[in-house]
Structure formats: structure tokens, C-alpha cells
Amino acid sequence: MTAEVKFLAYVVEAYKAAKGMSGREVFVLFERTGALRYVLASADALHTTGAEYTIGQIDDFIANHS
Secondary structure, three states, X not given: OOHHHHHHHHHHHHHHHHHOOOHHHHHHHHHHXXXXXXXXXXXXXXXXXXXXXXXXXXXXXXXXXX
């Protein structure tokens, strides 16, 4: 498993806990909005931030790309 995929798994878990969603719901949301590609492409930068910041960045991305 690559570091990006491990980070994606971490982000999905953090996002589902913060939003009260299932892992499947988060994955579908991320896939539908392009956030999945965003997280993978931004993994190097996002992994240096905390979960709250990362979730906020994803929320901003989804709001601007839905």
C-alpha cells in the first residue's frame, strides 16, 4: 500500500468521524465531488497538517466543486 493510499484511508476515517457518516458514504462523496483525487494529489502537503485543518480543506474543496 502506498503512502498516499494510507493517507487517504486516514482521511476517510477522520472525515467520517467528524461528519457522522459511514466510510462508504464518505468514499462516494469524495468520488462524486473529485475530493478523492484532491486528497491523493495533495497528500504530501495535507499530511503535515492536523485532521481538523485537513477536513476543513476538504469541505472547502467540496463546496467549490459540487
